[in-house]
Amino acid sequence: MSHTSDSHFDVIVIGAGAVAENVADRIVQGGLTAVVVESELVGGDCSYWACMPSKTLIRSGMALRAAKRLGGAAEAVTGELDVAAVLARRNSFTHDWDDQSQVDWLDGVGIALVRGHGRLTGIREVTVTASDDSTTVLTAEYAVVVCTGSDPMLPDIEGLKDAQPWTPREATSAQSAPASLAIIGGGVVAVEMATAYVSFGTEVTILARSGLLQRQEDFAGDLVSTSLRQLGVDIRKASPTAVEKTAAGFAITVDGQVLEVEKLLVATGRVPRSSDIGLEVVGLKAGDWIEVDDTLKAVGSDWLYAAGDVNHRALLTHQGKYQARATGDVIVARALGKPVDDAPWGTHVATADHQAVPQVAFSEPEVASVGLTSTAAREAGFDVRVVDYELGSIAGASLQADGYEGRARMVVDEKRGVIIGVTFVGQDVSELIQAATIAIVGEVPIDRLWHAVPAYPTMNEIWLRLLETYGRPGAIQPGPATSA
Amino acid sequence: MSHTSDSHFDVIVIGAGAVAENVADRIVQGGLTAVVVESELVGGDCSYWACMPSKTLIRSGMALRAAKRLGGAAEAVTGELDVAAVLARRNSFTHDWDDQSQVDWLDGVGIALVRGHGRLTGIREVTVTASDDSTTVLTAEYAVVVCTGSDPMLPDIEGLKDAQPWTPREATSAQSAPASLAIIGGGVVAVEMATAYVSFGTEVTILARSGLLQRQEDFAGDLVSTSLRQLGVDIRKASPTAVEKTAAGFAITVDGQVLEVEKLLVATGRVPRSSDIGLEVVGLKAGDWIEVDDTLKAVGSDWLYAAGDVNHRALLTHQGKYQARATGDVIVARALGKPVDDAPWGTHVATADHQAVPQVAFSEPEVASVGLTSTAAREAGFDVRVVDYELGSIAGASLQADGYEGRARMVVDEKRGVIIGVTFVGQDVSELIQAATIAIVGEVPIDRLWHAVPAYPTMNEIWLRLLETYGRPGAIQPGPATSA
Numbered sequence: 001m002s003h004t005s006d007s008h009f010d011v012i013v014i015g016a017g018a019v020a021e022n023v024a025d026r027i028v029q030g031g032l033t034a035v036v037v038e039s040e041l042v043g044g045d046c047s048y049w050a051c052m053p054s055k056t057l058i059r060s061g062m063a064l065r066a067a068k069r070l071g072g073a074a075e076a077v078t079g080e081l082d083v084a085a086v087l088a089r090r091n092s093f094t095h096d097w098d099d100q101s102q103v104d105w106l107d108g109v110g111i112a113l114v115r116g117h118g119r120l121t122g123i124r125e126v127t128v129t130a131s132d133d134s135t136t137v138l139t140a141e142y143a144v145v146v147c148t149g150s151d152p153m154l155p156d157i158e159g160l161k162d163a164q165p166w167t168p169r170e171a172t173s174a175q176s177a178p179a180s181l182a183i184i185g186g187g188v189v190a191v192e193m194a195t196a197y198v199s200f201g202t203e204v205t206i207l208a209r210s211g212l213l214q215r216q217e218d219f220a221g222d223l224v225s226t227s228l229r230q231l232g233v234d235i236r237k238a239s240p241t242a243v244e245k246t247a248a249g250f251a252i253t254v255d256g257q258v259l260e261v262e263k264l265l266v267a268t269g270r271v272p273r274s275s276d277i278g279l280e281v282v283g284l285k286a287g288d289w290i291e292v293d294d295t296l297k298a299v300g301s302d303w304l305y306a307a308g309d310v311n312h313r314a315l316l317t318h319q320g321k322y323q324a325r326a327t328g329d330v331i332v333a334r335a336l337g338k339p340v341d342d343a344p345w346g347t348h349v350a351t352a353d354h355q356a357v358p359q360v361a362f363s364e365p366e367v368a369s370v371g372l373t374s375t376a377a378r379e380a381g382f383d384v385r386v387v388d389y390e391l392g393s394i395a396g397a398s399l400q401a402d403g404y405e406g407r408a409r410m411v412v413d414e415k416r417g418v419i420i421g422v423t424f425v426g427q428d429v430s431e432l433i434q435a436a437t438i439a440i441v442g443e444v445p446i447d448r449l450w451h452a453v454p455a456y457p458t459m460n461e462i463w464l465r466l467l468e469t470y471g472r473p474g475a476i477q478p479g480p481a482t483s484a
Numbered sequence: 485m486s487h488t489s490d491s492h493f494d495v496i497v498i499g500a501g502a503v504a505e506n507v508a509d510r511i512v513q514g515g516l517t518a519v520v521v522e523s524e525l526v527g528g529d530c531s532y533w534a535c536m537p538s539k540t541l542i543r544s545g546m547a548l549r550a551a552k553r554l555g556g557a558a559e560a561v562t563g564e565l566d567v568a569a570v571l572a573r574r575n576s577f578t579h580d581w582d583d584q585s586q587v588d589w590l591d592g593v594g595i596a597l598v599r600g601h602g603r604l605t606g607i608r609e610v611t612v613t614a615s616d617d618s619t620t621v622l623t624a625e626y627a628v629v630v631c632t633g634s635d636p637m638l639p640d641i642e643g644l645k646d647a648q649p650w651t652p653r654e655a656t657s658a659q660s661a662p663a664s665l666a667i668i669g670g671g672v673v674a675v676e677m678a679t680a681y682v683s684f685g686t687e688v689t690i691l692a693r694s695g696l697l698q699r700q701e702d703f704a705g706d707l708v709s710t711s712l713r714q715l716g717v718d719i720r721k722a723s724p725t726a727v728e729k730t731a732a733g734f735a736i737t738v739d740g741q742v743l744e745v746e747k748l749l750v751a752t753g754r755v756p757r758s759s760d761i762g763l764e765v766v767g768l769k770a771g772d773w774i775e776v777d778d779t780l781k782a783v784g785s786d787w788l789y790a791a792g793d794v795n796h797r798a799l800l801t802h803q804g805k806y807q808a809r810a811t812g813d814v815i816v817a818r819a820l821g822k823p824v825d826d827a828p829w830g831t832h833v834a835t836a837d838h839q840a841v842p843q844v845a846f847s848e849p850e851v852a853s854v855g856l857t858s859t860a861a862r863e864a865g866f867d868v869r870v871v872d873y874e875l876g877s878i879a880g881a882s883l884q885a886d887g888y889e890g891r892a893r894m895v896v897d898e899k900r901g902v903i904i905g906v907t908f909v910g911q912d913v914s915e916l917i918q919a920a921t922i923a924i925v926g927e928v929p930i931d932r933l934w935h936a937v938p939a940y941p942t943m944n945e946i947w948l949r950l951l952e953t954y955g956r957p958g959a960i961q962p963g964p965a966t967s968a
Contacts (some may be wrong), residue, residue, distance in 0.1 A: 051941050056881050060556035067551045067561070072544035072570030077551070079560035086556030093883070318940035321948075325934075329956075345935055347956060358939040368939070399539050399577070431912070434936070434944040435919040441936040444926030450809075451829055452918070452925040455842040455852070456802035457535050460918040464805075472813070472831060 003141040004112075011331055012037065012126045012140040012278060014118040015147035017044020019308035019320035021102070023145050024111040026328020032335060034111050035138060037118035037128050041099040043105065045169075046148060046317045048094050053172040054192055056090040058362045061199030065364065066427060074149075083177050083200045091101050097127065097173070120278030124303050127278075140388060142335040143303050145327060147320075148277060150270035150309035158242040162454065163250060165243070165264040168193070175204050178262035182252055184240060185267035186212040193265055193361035198231045205261065207254055209239040213367060217423045219372060219388075219407050222368045224425070227266040227364050227405075272310050294349040295342050296327040301462040305331065313353040316418065323350045345441075355420070356440045360430045365406060368433035371421035371440045374411050383414040389465045391426045396459040401427050408471050410466045424462070432460060487625040488517040488596075494930050495815055496521065496610045496624040498602040498761060499631035499644040501528020503804035505586070505794035507629050508595045510812020516819060518595050519622060521602035521612050527586040527634060529653075530801045537656040538676055540574040542846045545683030549848065550911060553661070553885035567661050567684045574656075581657070598622065603906050604762030608787050611762075627787050628775060629811060631804075632761060634754035634793035639668065642726040647734060647747040649727070661686045662746035666736055668724060669751035670696040675708050675847035677749055689745065690767045691738055693723040697851060701858060701907045703872075703891050708909070709847050712890075756794050778833040779826050780811040789815065797837040807834045829925075840924045843912045849890060852917035853903035855924045867898040873949045875910040880943040885911050885960045894950045901930050908946070916944060930954065932949070 003010050011027045013020045016038030024034040041048050061081050067073040095101060106113050107152030116130035124140040152167040154160055165184075166174075171193045177200035183190045186208025198204045206212070206228070212221035212235070225235055242253040249262040275287040282304055284290065289312035291299045296311065298304040307327045330348035333340050341347040358370040374386045391397045391406030398404055406426020413420045422436035439449060450467055454460040487494050495511045497504045500522035508518040525532050545565050551557040577693040579585060590597050600614035607622040636651040638644055649668075650658075655677045661684035667674045670692025682688045690696070690712070696705035696719070709719055726737040733746040757772040766788055767772065773796035775783045780795065782788040791811045792804030814832035817824050825831040858870045875881045875890030882888055890910020897904045906920035923933060934951055938944040 046940070048650050052879065052883070055941055059883055060551075060554040063547075063551045063554050064557040064560055067547045067557075068543075070544040070547050071573035071576075072552075072566045073548040075566035075569055076548055076563035077560055078562045082556045082559035084556075085559055087637055089555035089886070288804070315789050316940070318937050318945075321933075321940070322937045325956075344931055347931070347934070352935040352937055354688075356935065356937070358937060360939045362940060395536065399536070399543055402573075428912075428915070430939070431944055432913045432936055434942070434947060435922050436914070437938070438919050438922050438928060438933065438936045439926070442923070442926045442928030444922060444928065446831055447831070448926055449922065450831070451806075451834055451836040451840070452922045453802050453806045453840070453842060454918055454921070455844045455914070456530070456800070456805070457539055458844060458918070460915055461802075463918060 007137060008139045008141065009033045009035045009112065009144050010141045010335065011107065011145065012138050013125075013145045014126060014145055014197060015044065015149060016042040016113065016151055017147060017308070018046045018147070018317050019149070019324045020044070021106075022324030023147060023307055023319045025109060025198070026325055027332060028110050030329065030332030030336075031336035032142070032332055035114055036106065036111060037114050037126060037138070039115070039117040041097065042113065043099050043102040048097055049169040049172050051317050052093050053090050054168075054196070056093050057086060057172065057196035057364055058192060060086045060089065061196065062287050062362070062364065066401060069403065071402065081199055086200070087175060094173070101451055118277065119156045120144065120281045120282060135415045140303070142306055143331045145331070146274070146277065146304070146306040147272040147308045147324070148310050150315060151273050152266060152272045153269040154266055157240050160243045160266070163243045163245040163264070165250065165266045165443045167265070168267055171265045178201045179203065180249070180261040181205070181263045181265060182207060182250065182259060182261040183265045183267060185269075186210060186214065186221070187267060187269070188213070188359070188361040189267035191228065193267065194228055194233050195231075195362070195364045196405050198228065198233050204232070204279070205234040205236065205259060206234055207238050207240055207252070209237060211237055213361065215373075216367060216369055217409050219240065219409070220423060223365060223405065224361070224363050224367060231364060270309065270315055272312065274310055292352065295330045295340075296323050296350060303417055313350065316357065316359060319353060319357055322352060326350045352441060356437055358433050358437045360433065362430065366428065366430045367423070367425050368429045369421070369423040370433050371419070372411055373421055373423070374409065377411050377413070377420055382420060384412050385412045385470070386410070387412065387466050387470045389462060389469055391424070391429070391459065391462055394459055394461050394465060395457040396461050397426065399457055407467060408462045410470070412446065412470065416443070418443050419446070428459065432462070435460065435463070491621060492623045493519045493596065494625045494819065495627050495629065496608075496622050497629045497631055498610060499528065499633060499792075500526040500597065501631060501633055501792070502530045502801055503808045504528070504629070504631035505590075505635070506805045506808030507631060507812045509593060510809055511816060512594050513818030514813065514820075516626070516816055519598055520590065520595060521598050521600065521610060521622070523599070523601040523720060525581065525583040526597065527583050531586070532581055533653040533656050534868065535801050536577050537574050538652075538680070539846055540577050541570060541656065541680035542676060544570045544573065545680065546848065550885060555886065565683055570684070571659060577727065578657070584933040602761065604628065604765045606765060624787070627789055627815045629789040629791060629815070630758070630761065630794055631790070631792045631808070632757040632794050633774060634799060635757050636750060637755045638750055638751040639752050641724050644727045644750070647727045647729040649734065649750045651749070652751055663687065664733070665689070665743040665747045665749060666734065666743060666745040667749045667751060668755075670694060670705070670933045671751060671753070672697070672843070672845040673710065673751035673764055675845055677704065677847070678712055678717050678749065679715075679848045682712065684716050684829070687790070689715070689718040689720065689723050689743060691720055691724055691736070693721060695721055698846065698902065699742060699857075700851060700853055701893050703893070704795070704853070704907060704909050707889065707891065708845070708847050708851060715848060754793065754799055756796065758794055763823065765923045776854045778835065779814045779824070780807050780834060796840045796945050797834065800841065800843060803837060803841055806836060812833045836925060840921055842917050842921045844917065846914065849910045850914045851907070851909050852913045853905070853907040854917050854921045855903070856895055856906055861895050861897070861904055866904060869896045869898050869954070870894070871896065871950050873946060873953055875908070875913070875943065875946055878943055878949060880945050881910065883941055884943060892946045892950060894954070896930065896954065900927070902927050912943070913945065916946070919944065919947070
């Protein structure tokens with residue numbers, strides 16, 4: 001049943017990042033053969049230039065600030081964050097950008113690797129051009145999966161491209177902290193890198209025309225703005241009109257003034273990494289996102305799949321890995337003529353992409369959300385009720401940090417009596433969101449959630465307060481308290 | 485509909501701890517009148533001598549150790565935990581054992597307060613004896629609710645009672661750290677107080693005949709033992725045979741030797757605080773736990789209820805508060821002739837007491853669990869499958885702390901395809917357990933949980949690893965990986 005030669009495999013995966021690895025892993029676990037094609041490091045952006053290094057840059061400073069917010073612990077923190085040690089820890093997590101351990105993993109599970117740039121050159125055919133310009137033609141028995149991810153988008157600002165600013169790659173792999181850093185953009189990468197670098201003593205300026213975290217509930221951007229400003233970040237609702245490389249760094253024209261900084265990071269969005277992978281061969285347009293159905297199969301094709309950023313469903317590593325599991329399993333099922341479970345929430349579909357995508361910004365404070373924001377839920381036509389509660393009023397939060405500030409929002413679909421969106425903002429909320437994801441994905445009725453008792457005194461008691469604020473269907477509703 | 489005079493109320497609640505407050509709150513929210521009877525502080529043990537002070541004693545040291553486990557942050561922690569500042573923070577959380585703010589809260593929501601010792605003296609009648617020995621007879625139109633809680637149990641050890649050891653009350657309210665402390669017991673209080681005091685520089689010895697955390701999964705006690713020993717705690721599987729008060733403290737005979745310590749804490753279990761509340765009047769035995777049905781009504785009575793520790797269903801503040809909500813609501817419903825929803829998981833029953841009680845030990849490391857242990861599940865006759873995974877192998881955990889050690893266990897009911905028990909042990913796992921509680925209470929099928937994607941890189945990715953280890957029903961099952 002499995003087909004392998006030096007150049008023929010059951011499945012070819014273009015890319016070898018986390019998503020590609022998961023696709024190939026499911027393929028070989030299903031008994032088929034797989035090859036991954038990678039022009040850079042096996043492990044991809046997440047391992048070397050995104051999730052992992054960025055969180056190491058943030059975590060040590062975050063833990064130190066947490067200790068400083070507690071009587072008794074604060075007194076013990078007499079030194080400053082050791083930036084060199086943080087960077088060394090980051091280097092250890094990225095293995096100094098050496099992918100040998102991931103190559104060993106591929107070998108161990110039996111996934112073939114061809115290094116080079118892969119391009120579609122025919123039906124189930126990928127031609128790989130190596131760094132020495134030699135080419136290898138690979139053919140697939142069943143499917144080709146595009147997992148090439150995305151690239152940073154550079155906005156159209158005069159001089160920006162020529163000035164060669166930092167992208168998230170350079171920001172997460174820098175070997176020293178600049179004296180000053182300007183960040184263009186207000187999304188997750190912008191607030192995370194601002195959080196990291198301001199803790200290194202860098203003078204950080206954020207230039208975000210529409211403010212911070214615009215896709216989240218309004219209070220998320222507000223709380224993060226307040227907090228980052230307290231840490232010393234200069235946040236301006238402004239867009240640069242010109243950028244120039246100077247001897248000392250960058251001269252940025254913004255609001256008619258010139259801002260001089262040592263480094264400039266552009267974090268304004270992503271474009272698909274699909275401009276040079278032969279999409280024309282299958283009738284698609286080079287440089288486009290690849291549209292797929294819920295089994296991650298490219299629309300109009302019976303053998304091309306796309307998982308991860310490049311399909312534009314949800315540009316997050318964990319969501320790409322989720323798609324990868326469905327992709328790998330459905331390719332195996334179709335190849336072997338086994339049942340395909342492609343009903344909503346089935347084994348072979350990525351239904352959660354539409355309804356329950358969790359996201360965490362590891363900023364100061366953290367922002368963790370899943371499902372729809374209140375605005376998005378209303379726009380989608382749901383009969384929405386919104387419940388807010390201050391996290392600082394929760395006993396568990398007041399114990400976690402003196403002067404704890406944060407907020408939670410629960411968005412309820414009144415018609416079905418289930419939660420469709422939750423947002424938490426505050427210190428250490430990143431691990432709180434999984435409970436909300438399970439509630440949404442499991443469509444657990446509000447009535448039943450009353451029985452999911454939060455342990456006291458944890459921050460999760462926010463669940464009880466949100467439910468109490470919502471009111472209890474079936475219970476006696478609040479009436480006037482009569483004590484006389 | 486509501487009945488109030490100086491001595492007649494719709495509902496009398498004996499006790500004014502967290503559980504009693506929640507019962508009374510639901511009663512007045514439902515439009516009836518309520519009085520609480522309290523001989524000590526309004527707010528009870530949880531506010532003044534248990535949950536709140538114990539966690540403040542633990543939290544600062546925990547945060548400091550977290551910082552020390554991170555390159556870059558560790559270098560900044562050059563001082564020691566400031567014990568006086570920790571105790572001052574604890575005093576602030578207990579308002580120096582002044583209950584005025586809670587009295588104000590009662591006033592604000594319209595709950596009456598009578599200070600003194602309450603005893604049942606007739607049908608729906610409670611006689612309160614004040615500290616000046618004056619008495620007040622209270623009568624209830626509908627119900628009396630016993631929320632008196634529990635007292636520490638002193639084991640039968642020669643000389644122990646006369647030696648007047650610390651109970652959890654004294655351990656959580658101490659104004660200085662003793663040079664040495666022995667703890668008899670191996671449960672949650674024992675490991676929490678060991679964690680707190682060893683961080684204060686106290687020489688701590690635990691005497692636990694059966695080891696630590698015997699009601700939890702085996703690995704919980706093992707990991708906590710290892711960790712506490714690393715912090716310097718002497719843990720002995722031994723039971724004292726005699727205790728004597730000395731000038732310097734206590735002389736404890738154990739294993740034929742004498743252990744001399746400044747303080748001795750006994751934390752070996754609880755007894756119901758019901759020996760002097762007039763239970764005989766309703767045909768119950770003084771000093772017994774009060775048996776109740778799922779609406780928290782005492783078996784055999786139509787007007788007596790018991791919520792919290794005293795009913796022996798689940799001796800935890802959060803679970804008592806959960807019972808309190810059902811108790812208050814069902815009393816109102818019955819009084820007003822409204823529908824009573826007492827089917828399992830209904831509004832007026834405490835179903836979760838049987839199936840989904842979460843518990844957190846804020847020890848080093850934390851232990852968080854919900855539902856059945858693997859042993860309890862097998863004993864209960866479930867068709868059980870147990871899945872373990874090392875938390876340290878999760879990317880999010882390795883980022884959280886260098887050298888992270890911890891473990892997770894998921895207990896699955898194979899017949900229904902749902903989770904019935906989860907245990908997490910490790911740094912910062914206390915907030916992870918709510919997701920498991922929702923999965924269990926919501927009876928979310930394993931198939932569906934695959935769609936509850938954990939955000940990367942958080943520690944919650946343990947969910948994905950547990951599921952992968954379990955295997956995916958409906959997906960192609962792992963076969964031999966064929967790469968040749």
